[in-house]
Amino acid sequence: MTLAAPVPAMAASLSGLIAGRRRIGLYVLGGLALACLLLAVVAIGQGAIGIPPGRVTEILWARLTGDGALLEGRDALVVLNIRLPRVLLGLLVGAGLAVSGALMQGLFRNPLADPGLVGVSAGAGLAAAATIVLGDRFLAGTLMKLPFAMLPFGAFCGGLISTLVLYLIATRDGRTSVATMLLAGVALGALSGALTGLLAFISDDRQLRDLTFWSLGSLGGASWSKLSIVAPIILPLLLTMPLLARGLNGLMLGEAEAYHLGIPVQRIKALAILLVALAVGASVAAAGLIGFVGIVVPHLIRLSVGPDHRLLLPLSALGGAILLVAADIVARLIVAPAELPIGIVTAAIGAPFFLWLLLRRAGGALDV
Amino acid sequence: MSEAVPVLSGRNLGFHAGGRALVAEASLDLRPGSTTILIGPNGAGKSTLLKLLTGELAGSGGVRIGDETLGAIPAWRLACLRAVMAQHSRLAFPFSVYEVARLGVDGVGRALTRQRREAIVAEALAAAGVLDLAGRRYQTLSGGEQQRVQFARVLCQLEAGRSVAERQILFLDEPIASLDLCHQLALLDMARTIAARGVAVLVVLHDLNLAVTYADHLVVMDRGRIIAQGPPAETLDDALLRQVFRVGLSLSRAPAPGLPFLLPQQHRSRHAG
Numbered sequence: 003m004t005l006a007a008p009v010p011a012m013a014a015s016l017s018g019l020i021a022g023r024r025r026i027g028l029y030v031l032g033g034l035a036l037a038c039l040l041l042a043v044v045a046i047g048q049g050a051i052g053i054p055p056g057r058v059t060e061i062l063w064a065r066l067t068g069d070g071a072l073l074e075g076r077d078a079l080v081v082l083n084i085r086l087p088r089v090l091l092g093l094l095v096g097a098g099l100a101v102s103g104a105l106m107q108g109l110f111r112n113p114l115a116d117p118g119l120v121g122v123s124a125g126a127g128l129a130a131a132a133t134i135v136l137g138d139r140f141l142a143g144t145l146m147k148l149p150f151a152m153l154p155f156g157a158f159c160g161g162l163i164s165t166l167v168l169y170l171i172a173t174r175d176g177r178t179s180v181a182t183m184l185l186a187g188v189a190l191g192a193l194s195g196a197l198t199g200l201l202a203f204i205s206d207d208r209q210l211r212d213l214t215f216w217s218l219g220s221l222g223g224a225s226w227s228k229l230s231i232v233a234p235i236i237l238p239l240l241l242t243m244p245l246l247a248r249g250l251n252g253l254m255l256g257e258a259e260a261y262h263l264g265i266p267v268q269r270i271k272a273l274a275i276l277l278v279a280l281a282v283g284a285s286v287a288a289a290g291l292i293g294f295v296g297i298v299v300p301h302l303i304r305l306s307v308g309p310d311h312r313l314l315l316p317l318s319a320l321g322g323a324i325l326l327v328a329a330d331i332v333a334r335l336i337v338a339p340a341e342l343p344i345g346i347v348t349a350a351i352g353a354p355f356f357l358w359l360l361l362r363r364a365g366g367a368l369d370v
Numbered sequence: 371m372s373e374a375v376p377v378l379s380g381r382n383l384g385f386h387a388g389g390r391a392l393v394a395e396a397s398l399d400l401r402p403g404s405t406t407i408l409i410g411p412n413g414a415g416k417s418t419l420l421k422l423l424t425g426e427l428a429g430s431g432g433v434r435i436g437d438e439t440l441g442a443i444p445a446w447r448l449a450c451l452r453a454v455m456a457q458h459s460r461l462a463f464p465f466s467v468y469e470v471a472r473l474g475v476d477g478v479g480r481a482l483t484r485q486r487r488e489a490i491v492a493e494a495l496a497a498a499g500v501l502d503l504a505g506r507r508y509q510t511l512s513g514g515e516q517q518r519v520q521f522a523r524v525l526c527q528l529e530a531g532r533s534v535a536e537r538q539i540l541f542l543d544e545p546i547a548s549l550d551l552c553h554q555l556a557l558l559d560m561a562r563t564i565a566a567r568g569v570a571v572l573v574v575l576h577d578l579n580l581a582v583t584y585a586d587h588l589v590v591m592d593r594g595r596i597i598a599q600g601p602p603a604e605t606l607d608d609a610l611l612r613q614v615f616r617v618g619l620s621l622s623r624a625p626a627p628g629l630p631f632l633l634p635q636q637h638r639s640r641h642a643g
Contacts, residue, residue, distance in 0.1 A: 012501045013492050019468065019505045020488060111462035248476055254462045255473065258426050262456075263527065264449025264477045309463035 027313045030306055034320040038327075042093065045327050046085040050339055053077050053085075062086075088224035091232065092330045093323040095221070095289045098236040098281040100322020101243055103296025104303075104314055105274045108250035110180050113304075116297040117282040120187025122165050123293075124194035126286035127217060129160020131198045134212050135205040153216070154231060154287035161283030164190055169275055180257075219290035219345030221330050228288055235284035239277045240319055246274055247311035254309070292345045294352030295322050301359065325351075374401045377537045377570045378435050378452075383422050385415075385429030392418040393429065394594045400570035402537055405562055407581045407602075408574045410591035411615055416574045417457060419591065420543050423572070424454050436537065449478050450531035452539040453524040457547070457574075459516070461508050467519050468504040471495055474526030482530060490529045491522075497560060498522035499553065513548035521545060521557060528569065540564055542573045546580075558584045578615075579631050582606060590614060606630055 046062075047053040061081045064073055073082070099117070106115040117123050133156035168190060172183035202213055249270035252260040260267050285292070299321040300314060307313050329347040336342055376399035383396040393415040400406055400423075408416050421427040425440050425448060433440040435451055443451070453474070461470065471494055475487045482490075495501040498518045503511065508519060521542075528538055542561060546554040558573075562584060565571045575581045581588060582602040589599040590606070592614045598605050608620050611632075619637055621630040 012496070012504075016468065016492055016495070016501065016504045017488065113463065251469075252473055252477060254465065255459055255470075256456075258421075259454075259456060259459060261426060261445065262424065262449065262452075262454040263473060264446040266445050304463065308469070309465055310469060 023308070027307050030303075030317060031313070031320070034317060034324065038093070038320050038324050041324055041327050042089050045089045045092070045331050046081055048331050049080075049085065049334055051076070051080055053081060083226075087226050087229050088221050088330070089327055091224040091229055091288060092221050092327040094229075094232055094236045095285045095292065096295055096322040096324070096326025097240060097319040098285050098322070099292060099295040099326070100299035100318040101239060101315055102278045102281045102285075103322075104300035104311070104318040105243070105246065105250070105278050106296070107300055108246075108253060108311055109271060109274050109278075110184055111254060111256075112184065113301065114297070115184065117278060118291075118293050118296065119191070120168065120184060121189075121191030121194060122161050122168075122187075122279060122282045123286055123291055124191040124198070125164025125167075126157040126161035126283050127291050128194040128198045128201075129163070130157040130216060130286065130290075131201045131213055132156065132160075134216065135201045135209050154228070154284075157287035158283035161286055162279045164194065165275060165279035169272075215343060216290045217345075218343030219292035219348070220333075220341070220343050221289050221326075222341055223288075232284045232288045235280050239281045242273070242277060243315040243319075244312070246270060246277075247315055250274070250311040290343070290345065292326070292348055294348050294356070295325055298352045298356055299325055301356070305359075374403060376401050378423065378433065378539055380419075380423055380433045381431055383419065383429060383431035383433070385418055385422055385427055391594050393422060396422075396431075396591075396594075396596050398423070398589060398596065398599070400539055400572055401587075402568045402570050403565055404586040405565045405571045405573065405584060406587040406589060407585035408572060408589045408591060409576070409578060409581050410597075413593075414591040414614075415594040416591055417543055418594075420454075420541055420572065420574055424452065424541055426454075435539070446477065447534070449527065450534040451537075452541060453527040453531070454541040455520055455524045455543060455545050457543045459520050464507045464509055466504070467500060467506050467508055467511070468495070470508050470519050471500075471504075471522040471526050474523040474528075475530040478527050478534070479530030482533065487530070490526055494522040494525035494529065497525055499556060514550060514553060517545065517548045518553065518557070521560075525560075525564075528564065537568070537570075539570045539572070542571070544574050544576065546575070546577075554580065578606070582629050582631065603628065603630055 043055045043058050046058045047055050057077060058081055061073070061078050064071075065082060103116050106117060106120065107113055109115070130153055133153050137152055168183055168187050171186045172179050202210060205213060249260070249265045249267075252263045252265040253267070253270065255263075257267050300318045303314050303317045303321055307317060325348070326344070329344050329351065333342040333344045333347045378400040380396065380398045383393055384391060385393045396419055398406075398419070408419065410416050418427065422429050423433055425433070428441065435443060440448075468491065471491050472487070474494070475482070475490050479487050479490065492501065495504055498521045500515065500518045500522055503515060503519070508516060511519065524540065524542075528540060531538060540561070545561075546557055549557060558580060561571050561573060565586075573584070585602045587599065588602040588605045590597045590610065597614055598610060606621060611617055611619055611621070617637065619632055619634070621632060623629070624631050
């Protein structure tokens, strides 16, 4: 039994609308996936030694099929040992940061939420700064022969600890208050920033240079061993996100409504927070502090296909990967043979672009 | 109809916040096919009682749905058993009207085919009179239109849950607060249509005339307690109106169905004269 028969014409236009939306979503998904692939090939070819895309594809194909003849020589060495890990790291970190941003915005029901805003990145940054500045003094000659081996681990722990502290502050009686978490995050971020500043103050010249370079972000240190640490952390986030999409959609109505819809609200929140902490910790550890990816990319995707998380999350992953690899190309080319820190590029592209978006949508800017 | 076995029964419910009892010693049954309307002055505890019955708040006393305790029912099955339309619903991101209504079937109706889910959403949008708004952004709608979209979402959830749960409950917390008269009546008619299919319906209302018109069972609350409950014609009288609502009006009887009604004109003429 139906409650009311929909007027046929209106029902038909509704199904047309649904099909249209789905088609746009699929086009954007296909387009971005293709763009991501092409950009990766171009990015691998760019650098001090230019390698045409055709040659890059040949070498990659040879590596996949195990055709030994092509795998020797300078080009193959550059592609497989230097450029490929760098581009893969860029793809992973970009996807991880953008999805973390989208998850946080969904969780906080606030389009401005971002791991950078709630202090997760700052916590990771503080721990990394502490490793750089204090590592030499306390651990010299004991555990670490290479201080930089400790840096990713330190950053990772810092991100996780700041997220846990945030979660504990904001959770009472098993319920997490999103508003408290946002405010506490701003305070924790400021505290981490102050302590990082203090560390910079007491550091020597070499440490200060390390600190500065690292806090601006770079994909320069990419290697297969670094990838083997980052990939097992970010890939699960990317694979788990479809499980969160429906719950985050329900959360858009508010936590009580989401509960009424049968969504396990506490479980969704805990899982999202854990995944964000892991992904941001791993990204900061591998590539330093890279801002604006988590806020600009999901925002753009929402403008093009709407806020449904089932599309928003995978598209943000692709968009973030594209943005970071593109920014890395710019960072490598603009002052060649030197390299610009990638954080400068993402902020220099991201911030004006974001302001332009806000101006263009004057009035309703925060609704998107 | 009121002899039917209750689908939900709340016993001795209480809830304290800030040292104050918002609800105390409230007992209430919801029966299939029956529309229960909860009335009372501002701050009487109507919404809190509704939240205790839906499981959103946990207080003292016990709520049972069928043979089970409310707290023991997993969130997903609970969502199949009952749908809730809250007093205020704000949306964080610019979902379309269609997407908002679809949230009702996304979780509960996950076992259904996509065609069936889309049909449910189209029917619910039509039933709530918002099918022509389907492509609009929720935020661009008026308050009343938003309320009707939320009603459509709740209808979706109920319809999708029907394939899992036979005995369902519908909770509506001031569902007509922002609606014009035509849509107030349409929504309450729809609530009764749903009740006629065997769903137990609980509505929080402020308009006493609409409450007595649409209720099978009227529940009157004041200061956290249930003061009176029963068939509307027997529950509401002049003394109760004075005591609970603090208005010195007398009830009249409508000629045809014999239902009581109130004329605020009495109040005005007394002050004018």
